[in-house]
């Protein structure tokens with residue numbers, strides 16, 4: 341017989357009305373197949389916390405790095421530093437949008453991330469989170485902003501060629 345302590349059991353809420361689409365302009369993405377009401381828990385994902393060195397020496401130099409989240413990590417000297425964690429499951433498939441419709445929360449005690457609908461999400465819409473202001477890729481949603489300086493740069497470049 342297996343004994344599981346009540347306090348170590350964590351409910352894995354999960355929204356079933358989702359599909360993964362493989363060919364969006366952002367790569368793979370998660371879309372709603374039915375209307376999802378605001379505040380619905382979309383998913384609860386377990387995480388693997390990386391050691392500070394493990395991240396800086398290894399993972400940072402791989403494509404996995406683009407899937408990691410900032411996560412507070414205890415360093416060798418006992419101090420808390422901002423490290424990285426790998427999120428298992430759907431959590432790693434949410435793309436970025438500045439007008440995100442999904443919010444996320446770290447549970448550092450249980451090593452989980454909970455994703456929740458920030459507003460009503462209609463069927464057919466992509467579920468996106470915000471990655472914050474510093475992106476490591478070109479945001480396909482971002483409008484090209486034309487300034488006079490850009491025009492001058494372009495002119496100078498053309499003249500030099």
Ligand SMILES: C[S@@+](CC[C@H](N)C(=O)[O-])C[C@H]1O[C@@H](n2cnc3c(N)ncnc32)[C@H](O)[C@@H]1O
Nearest residue numbers: 366367368406407432433434435436478479480
């Ligand atoms: C955590 S993954 C998300 C899943 C990814 N689309 C896939 O197919 O595996 C993060 C990567 O998705 C892409 N991505 C996410 N949001 C994007 C956006 N707004 N514009 C362009 N690419 C995006 C970038 O390549 C980024 O490095």
